[in-house]
Amino acid sequence: MTAATPHATSYAQPFARTDRTAFGLWWWTVDHWLLGGVAALMFLGVALSFASSPAAAQRIGIDNELHFAIRMCIFSGLGAAILLFSSMMSPRGVRRVAFFTFAVSILIMIALPFIGHSAKGAQRWLQLGGFGLQPSEFVKPALVVLASWMFAEGQKGQGVPGVSIAFFMYLLTVGLLLIQPDVGQTVLTTIAFGACFFMAGVPLRWILGLGVVAVSGLVSTYFLFDHVAQRVQKFLGAEAADTTQIDRASDAIAAGGLFGAGPGEGVMKRHVPDLHTDFIYSVGAEEYGLLFSLLLIGLFAFVTVRGLYKAMRLSDPFEQVAAAGLFVLFAQQAFINIAVNLNLIPTKGMTLPFISYGGSSMLAMGLTLGLALALTRKRPGAYAQTEGLAPTRAFQ
Amino acid sequence: MRPGDIKVTPNPSWRWLAERVWSVEHAFERIKAEGRAEEDTRVRIFFVLAAFSLAFVILAFGAARAALFSGNAHARSGPAAAAERADLVDRNGLLMAANLTHYKLFIDPEEVWEPAETRRAIRRVLPKVSADRLRKAIQGQRRAFIIGGLTPQQRQAVHDLALPGVYFEEEDKRAYPLGTSAAHLIGFVDAGGKGLAGVERALDADIRTAGRDGRPVALSIDLRVQAALEDELAGAARDQQARGAVGIVTDVRTGEILGLASYPSFDPGAAGRASDDQRLNRATQAVYEMGSTFKVFTLAAALDSGAANRNSTFDVASPLNLGGRVVHDHDAKGGRVTLEDVFIHSSNIGTSKLALSMGAPTVTRYFKALGLFAPGELELSSAWPIRPRKWDPNTLASVSFGQAISVSPVTLAQAMGAVLNGGRLVPLTIRRLEPGRAPEGQRVISEATSRNMLDLMRLNVVRGTGSKANAAGLRVGGKTGSAQKVVNGRYAQTTLVSSFAAVFPTDGPMDRDRYLVLVVLDEPHGSAASGGARTGGWTAAPAAGRIIDRIAPFLGVRRAADPFSTATGEKLAVEETPDALGEAEQ
Numbered sequence: 001m002t003a004a005t006p007h008a009t010s011y012a013q014p015f016a017r018t019d020r021t022a023f024g025l026w027w028w029t030v031d032h033w034l035l036g037g038v039a040a041l042m043f044l045g046v047a048l049s050f051a052s053s054p055a056a057a058q059r060i061g062i063d064n065e066l067h068f069a070i071r072m073c074i075f076s077g078l079g080a081a082i083l084l085f086s087s088m089m090s091p092r093g094v095r096r097v098a099f100f101t102f103a104v105s106i107l108i109m110i111a112l113p114f115i116g117h118s119a120k121g122a123q124r125w126l127q128l129g130g131f132g133l134q135p136s137e138f139v140k141p142a143l144v145v146l147a148s149w150m151f152a153e154g155q156k157g158q159g160v161p162g163v164s165i166a167f168f169m170y171l172l173t174v175g176l177l178l179i180q181p182d183v184g185q186t187v188l189t190t191i192a193f194g195a196c197f198f199m200a201g202v203p204l205r206w207i208l209g210l211g212v213v214a215v216s217g218l219v220s221t222y223f224l225f226d227h228v229a230q231r232v233q234k235f236l237g238a239e240a241a242d243t244t245q246i247d248r249a250s251d252a253i254a255a256g257g258l259f260g261a262g263p264g265e266g267v268m269k270r271h272v273p274d275l276h277t278d279f280i281y282s283v284g285a286e287e288y289g290l291l292f293s294l295l296l297i298g299l300f301a302f303v304t305v306r307g308l309y310k311a312m313r314l315s316d317p318f319e320q321v322a323a324a325g326l327f328v329l330f331a332q333q334a335f336i337n338i339a340v341n342l343n344l345i346p347t348k349g350m351t352l353p354f355i356s357y358g359g360s361s362m363l364a365m366g367l368t369l370g371l372a373l374a375l376t377r378k379r380p381g382a383y384a385q386t387e388g389l390a391p392t393r394a395f396q
Numbered sequence: 397m398r399p400g401d402i403k404v405t406p407n408p409s410w411r412w413l414a415e416r417v418w419s420v421e422h423a424f425e426r427i428k429a430e431g432r433a434e435e436d437t438r439v440r441i442f443f444v445l446a447a448f449s450l451a452f453v454i455l456a457f458g459a460a461r462a463a464l465f466s467g468n469a470h471a472r473s474g475p476a477a478a479a480e481r482a483d484l485v486d487r488n489g490l491l492m493a494a495n496l497t498h499y500k501l502f503i504d505p506e507e508v509w510e511p512a513e514t515r516r517a518i519r520r521v522l523p524k525v526s527a528d529r530l531r532k533a534i535q536g537q538r539r540a541f542i543i544g545g546l547t548p549q550q551r552q553a554v555h556d557l558a559l560p561g562v563y564f565e566e567e568d569k570r571a572y573p574l575g576t577s578a579a580h581l582i583g584f585v586d587a588g589g590k591g592l593a594g595v596e597r598a599l600d601a602d603i604r605t606a607g608r609d610g611r612p613v614a615l616s617i618d619l620r621v622q623a624a625l626e627d628e629l630a631g632a633a634r635d636q637q638a639r640g641a642v643g644i645v646t647d648v649r650t651g652e653i654l655g656l657a658s659y660p661s662f663d664p665g666a667a668g669r670a671s672d673d674q675r676l677n678r679a680t681q682a683v684y685e686m687g688s689t690f691k692v693f694t695l696a697a698a699l700d701s702g703a704a705n706r707n708s709t710f711d712v713a714s715p716l717n718l719g720g721r722v723v724h725d726h727d728a729k730g731g732r733v734t735l736e737d738v739f740i741h742s743s744n745i746g747t748s749k750l751a752l753s754m755g756a757p758t759v760t761r762y763f764k765a766l767g768l769f770a771p772g773e774l775e776l777s778s779a780w781p782i783r784p785r786k787w788d789p790n791t792l793a794s795v796s797f798g799q800a801i802s803v804s805p806v807t808l809a810q811a812m813g814a815v816l817n818g819g820r821l822v823p824l825t826i827r828r829l830e831p832g833r834a835p836e837g838q839r840v841i842s843e844a845t846s847r848n849m850l851d852l853m854r855l856n857v858v859r860g861t862g863s864k865a866n867a868a869g870l871r872v873g874g875k876t877g878s879a880q881k882v883v884n885g886r887y888a889q890t891t892l893v894s895s896f897a898a899v900f901p902t903d904g905p906m907d908r909d910r911y912l913v914l915v916v917l918d919e920p921h922g923s924a925a926s927g928g929a930r931t932g933g934w935t936a937a938p939a940a941g942r943i944i945d946r947i948a949p950f951l952g953v954r955r956a957a958d959p960f961s962t963a964t965g966e967k968l969a970v971e972e973t974p975d976a977l978g979e980a981e982q
Contacts, residue, residue, distance in 0.1 A: 157425045164417045199440040202424070253462045290463040294456055301452035308445035312438050324441045331448045335455065342458040 026088045029377040031310060037303040038083065038369055041354040042076050044284075044296065049073075049357055051266065052276040052283050056357075068276050068357050075359045079366030086370030087377070091319055094371050098145035101367070102169070105139035109176040136177055136185045137364035141371055143173055144192050144325035151200035152318035166197070183221050184348050190214060191332055196325040200317070249279050249341050252286035253293075260289030276357040278349050281341040296355070297338065303369075304331035310376040313383050319375045326372035330365065480568050480589050482606035484582060484596075486619040487654075487828045491573055493582055493596070493664075495589075495607070498569040499546040501554065503530075504539040507561030511535070514559050521553040522546070544587075545569055570596075576661040578622050580677035581615075581653075581776075581826065584664040593667070594677070595826055598775040614828040616652035621645050624946040625655040629915065632939035633659045636920035636930070642679045642805045643939075644914040645947065648813035648899070649907065650834035651822035653774075654951070656806075680778035683802035684893045684916065687879030687932070688742045689812075690798030692849060692897065694751055695739055696815045697762035700845040703754045706852075708735045710746040718790045723748050726878075726931075739852050740860025742876060744797045751796030756787035759796070765840045766811040766821060768803055773823035779804045798879055799887070808897070809914050816853075816899045818906040819846040843906050854902040865898050865937040867945040869955030874898035874940065876932035881919070894920050896936035900944050901953055911951055915940045 049072035054065040064070075086097060112135070147166040154162020170193045177186045194214065198207060255261060266286040276283075285293045307327035314320045330353055337352040339345045351361040484493035501522075508514050511534045518525055525543050533540035544567055546554075551564055570585045583594015591597035599613060606613045625643045633641035638659070645655035658678040662670030676682060698704040709732045716723040725743050738746030751759050763769060771778045782802040784791045794800035803811075806824060814821040820837030853873030856862045862874040877895040880887040895916040902910075915936040920926075926934040948955070 151424075154421055155425055161417055161421050163421055163424050195444060199437055199444060201437055201440065250462065253459075256463055258464060285459070285463060290460060293459040293463065297452055297455050297459060301449065301456075304448050304452065305445060308441055308448065312441040312445065317437055320437050320441065324444060328444060328448075331451075335448070335451050338455050339458070342455070342462045344454075344458050 022088060026084075026377075029379065030087055030373055031306070031376055031378075033306050034303060034310070034369075034373060034376070037299055037306065038354065041299055041303070042080060044299075045355040045362075046073055046076050048280055048284050048355060049276065051263065051287060052280060052357070056276040071359070072357050072362075075357075075362040076354075078359075079354070079362040082363055082366035083370040083373070086367055087373035089371070089374040091316070091375060094145060094322070094374050095149055097367075097371065098142040098149075101138050102142035102146055105135040105142060106172065106176065108133075108135040109139065109180075112180065134360035136180070136182055137360040138367065139173055140185070140189055140192060140329055141326055141364065141368040143169055143189065144196055144329055145322045145371060147193055148196050148200065148322035148325055149318050151196065151321060152316075155201070155317065166193075181225060183225055184350055186221075187218070187348075188329070188332060188336075188350075190217070192325055192329045195328045196321050199324050200321050246340075246343055246347055249282040250343055252282045253342070256286040256289045256293075258290045260285070260287050260292060263287055277351055278337065278356065279341060280352055280356050281338050284355075285341075300331065300334040300338075300353075303327075304334075307372060307376065311372075314376065315381065315383060319382070323372050323375040326368050326375070329368055330372070480604065480607055481570065481585070481596075482603045482609075483612040484603070485612045485614050486617045486622075487614060487652075488618065489612075489614070490619050492578060492615065492617070492619070493570060493572050495568045496571045497548075497566050498544070499548070499551045499564040500544040500567050501525075501542040501546060501551075502539050502563040502565065503533045503542055504561045504563060505534050505536050506538075508534055509560055514561070517557045517559060518542075518554065518562075521557065522550060539563070570665075572664045574619075575665075576663050577626060578617060578619070578656070579661045579664045580658040580675075580679065581617065581622075581656045582664055584667040593675070594664075594776065598777065598826070616654060616826050616828045617656070618654045618950060620950040621655040621947045622657065624950075625913075625943055626657045626659075626661070628939050628943045628946070629657050630659055630661075632915070632935065633917060635923045635925055636917055636935050637923075638917045638920045640673075640676075640678050640682075640918040642682075642914070642916040642918075643943070644679055644805055644809045644912070645943070646809055646813055646824060646912045646914075648817040648910045648912050649822070650829055650909075651810070651813065651824045651837070652829055653806075653824055653826050654911070655947075656826075677776070678916075678918070679805045680774070680776050681804070682918075683779050683782055683804050684895075684918070685799050685802050685879040685881070686808055686895060686916075687798040687877035687893060688744075689808065689875050689877035689895055689897045689932075690796070690801070691739060691742065691747050692815055692853070692875050693763060693766055693768065693811060694747050694759070694796040695735065695852065696766075696841050696845055696849050697759055698735075698750045698754060699848050700762070700819075700841040701754060701758050703758070704735055704750055706735050706848060709733065710735070710738055710743070710749050712738070712743050712745040712749075716745045716748050716793065718748075718793055721790050721793075723793055736852060736855060739875075740856040740862075742797075742861050744793075747796045748793035751792050752789055756792050759792060760787060762840070763795075765838070766814055768801070768807060768811050770807075771804070772807055772810050773825075774806055774810070775826050776806075778806050781807060798877060805914060805916050809912055812897050812899070812912050812914065814840045815846060815849050816910060816912060817846065818843045846906065850899065850902045853899055857898075861933040862896065862898075862937050864933060865896055865941040865944070867900070867941050867948070869958060870944055870948050870953060871901040871903050871956070871958055872898055872941065872944055873900065873902040874937065876937060878931035878933075890930065891919055892930050893918055894930060894932040894935045896932050896940045898937075898940040898944060900948070901956075909951070911944075911947075911953070913940050913943050913947075915943070 046069075049069045050066070053068035053072070057065050057067045086094075089097060146169060150160070150162035150166040150169075152162070153160040154166075170189070173189055174186050177189065194210065197210075252266065256266075266283055281293070281296070284296065304327055307330070308324055311320055311323035311327060314323060333350060333353050336345065336348060337350045337356070340347055340350065351358050353365045354362065481495050483491060483495070485491055503514075514534060515527070515530050518530060519527060522543065530542060533542055546564070554562060554564075568589060570589065572579075572582060572584075574582075581594055583591060583596040583598075585591050585596050591600035591603065595615060596603065603613050625645055629641050629643040632638075641659035643655065643657040644653065646653050656679050658676070660674050662674040667675065699706070711732050712725060713731050715725075723744050725741075725745050733741070733743065733746065735746075735750075737743070738750070769781055769783055771780050781804070784795065784800050791800050810821070810824045813824070814837070817837075819839055819841040821840045822835055822837035850873055853862075853875055854871060855873075856876075857866050857872050857874050861876045865874045866872055875897050877893070877897070879893045879895075880889065881891040881893060882888070883891050893916060895914065898913040898915075900911055900913070917935050920930045920935045922928040922930045922935075925938075929935070
């Protein structure tokens with residue numbers, strides 16, 4: 001990359017439009033709005049980690065108050081790097097990365113029962129020198145891309161049994177997730193996969209049948225897994241259920257009010273386990289108030305809507321569905337996490353994309369949005385101007 | 397048909413599966429070809445986009461509702477810092493122990509401007525600081541700890557000096573707002589917040605867990621009962637110049653300890669300054685030969701095993717000679733007396749004969765079942781009883797009236813509870829039990845026996861040795877005890893452990909709440925108030941009566957007409973009294 005010659009008086013773009021290096025090409029083709037939204041989220045995540053880290057470190061007896069904040073900075077940096085590199089891919093590169101990621105993740109998940117690290121009653125982690133790696137985080141974007149590809153291939157009518165292959169990959173993933181057991185990731189994977197299938201153009205009467213299967217699957221997790229049943233009962237207000245976490249979260253959000261208690265003034269962070277991961281929203285809401293919460297929700301909504309809109313206007317079916325599926329992955333996780341914090345749905349341990357502390361989720365989200373950005377980049381013929389819904393140009 | 401699907405295996409089920417797969421694939425493929433609008437990918441993505449837009453709008457409304465309209469907008473989300481140890485509260489939620497934020501003082505010598513002035517100024521506002529330590533810190537190289545446990549006022553005083561290089565860190569310190577009250581029960585912690593004695597030690601793990609959750613630990617104690625108990629106990633102990641004293645109040649139905657006092661007491665906030673004697677919890681860690689209160693157990697065993705009934709008679713005319721040992725009665729009646737008289741006149745001869753007629757196996761079986769041979773399940777660590785090694789007739793006779801066996805007062809209280817609550821051994825506890833959560837307990841004696849013992853104890857207060865424990869209208873029952881202590885290897889005539897085990901009310905259904913009040917005085921010396929006497933009936937019984945008089949209102953026991961208080965004190969079986977009579981307000 002070569003920087004343009006700076007002028008003495010006026011601001012110059014760092015790269016000229018004629019810059020043909022990989023980075024210059026990337027900069028001029030990637031969607032700046034999406035990139036800005038994600039960058040803002042990452043910044044907020046790092047900032048909030050400085051608020052939550054001392055309390056979390058103290059809770060588990062780590063001397064260094066900034067233990068989590070420093071690691072969060074490292075994770076964010078790595079996440080940004082992964083996002084950058086994966087967003088430079090071509091659609092073909094996206095498929096390759098997805099295939100490679102999927103294969104490796106599945107292999108690790110198969111091996112987990114033998115080499116995995118068990119935490120909080122489930123084997124989900126691969127311990128890699130001080131960092132716990134959770135392969136199930138990476139398998140989701142990979143599955144979404146590969147399934148979308150298979151749907152698109154299937155529809156071409158060239159003899160590829162796309163639907164069958166996609167469902168085979170889906171069942172393999174979900175089966176391995178349920179062995180761990182990880183009901184939360186199973187639900188996320190199912191929703192994203194279902195959304196891809198839906199968007200690929202599945203007939204409406206099929207949706208009805210698959211919906212019944214999905215709902216009965218969800219109901220059966222209630223009976224098969226004790227902790228799921230407990231959480232649902234807790235949400236429904238059953239007497240015996242322990243609602244400490246969510247009660248504290250509700251109190252903290254209420255204490256924050258409109259303007260918040262002020263930076264560093266939050267007290268809930270000292271009471272709630274998992275505050276730096278699953279309940280980071282409440283920590284932020286207590287210290288910075290509703291205005292901050294709305295900003296955060298707004299950012300997630302903006303990235304989601306902008307991303308889906310871009311995906312909608314792509315012309316290739318694979319790119320459309322894959323990009324949209326990746327944004328669905330991002331959006332559903334944000335929605336579920338915040339909804340749990342607001343006590344709108346039962347407690348489900350789920351990270352808030354880019355905001356929660358956690359290496360695996362940060363890197364996987366970097367990969368997810370990196371691939372999505374790669375697919376929504378401007379390329380010759382990528383965007384159709386005349387087909388389908390009339391472009392409104394509202395976002396351009 | 398495609399070339400791919402014909403060359404599958406001949407197995408029909410595989411072929412069927414392959415056909416299914418291809419039919420699905422073809423259907424999926426056709427859809428695209430037909431290009432209907434509602435199955436177009438763009439329309440579908442737009443639908444997803446709309447759904448998520450709606451979802452995020454809902455989130456925004458949810459966030460606004462949670463932040464602004466949740467009803468507790470002004471509630472803080474908890475104390476400023478999660479206390480390491482939970483508050484201890486009594487059964488009504490009154491504070492007994494709490495963690496308060498104190499401060500540690502540090503000095504960073506690199507930032508100190510005027511060492512001499514700094515030293516002088518800090519010593520002026522904090523005289524307790526060691527001059528030597530201060531000097532070393534100021535001359536040192538790095539930040540050094542000076543003193544801990546500073547109150548907010550002391551911190552402010554140092555701040556007011558406006559010295560550079562002075563730093564504070566927060567620390568938790570245990571505070572006991574009740575002072576010496578309930579000191580032995582609460583116990584105390586070390587500087588690091590680790591429970592060393594009492595509840596602080598017994599429930600250490602629970603207190604930490606509760607502290608993390610920000611909720612208090614509720615004890616079974618009723619502070620009102622505790623206060624009255626301590627007041628009267630200290631009064632009696634001082635009046636009698638006793639070495640020590642114990643007072644226990646329990647609910648015999650649930651096993652909850654409502655009050656537990658050991659005299660002399662100490663300040664748990666400064667436990668280090670108390671003597672070992674003050675810190676000794678005589679209720680749990682001391683064992684005494686309890687004397688005649690044990691006759692309750694001997695008679696209960698006799699009635700329950702069928703060895704005697706209330707009308708059995710005993711010849712107590714002459715002292716009982718047991719091979720070199722002679723058992724006397726203090727209050728000799730002479731002639732043949734009934735079981736009732738043996739009890740209310742506390743006849744050692746009669747009780748000994750009763751025990752001998754039952755034999756050692758029966759007596760030990762009952763005593764073991766009553767928990768007299770073990771410390772019990774109370775959370776506070778209590779002492780093991782000292783029991784005889786061999787059970788010859790001599791020992792058996794002694795044990796029958798509470799000599800030759802030493803138990804802690806809590807062990808005695810637990811066994812008394814089993815006799816008085818309908819016959820179930822319910823473990824004593826210092827935790828508040830939720831209503832309806834009282835343990836069932838182990839059946840030890842029958843309900844009929846328990847009823848008989850309540851009647852006998854009531855009778856003993858109406859016209860026996862326990863008359864000074866009566867409290868107007870509260871249907872008090874009880875049994876005295878005056879055990880001789882061993883001094884220089886011999887039982888001493890005038891060195892006594894005087895006690896009284898009282899129960900009230902004695903009437904009403906067997907499953908009602910009934911309260912045991914146990915008063916033990918170690919070496920009373922007699923006083924004008926007791927007419928110079930040192931025995932339980934004159935020293936402990938009046939104290940028990942006064943305690944009952946004061947605590948009954950807190951426990952919801954109403955004063956009522958008393959069927960036993962007839963002119964003659966004649967027996968009128970309690971179970972035959974109509975309830976209307978019993979409930980009439982006096």
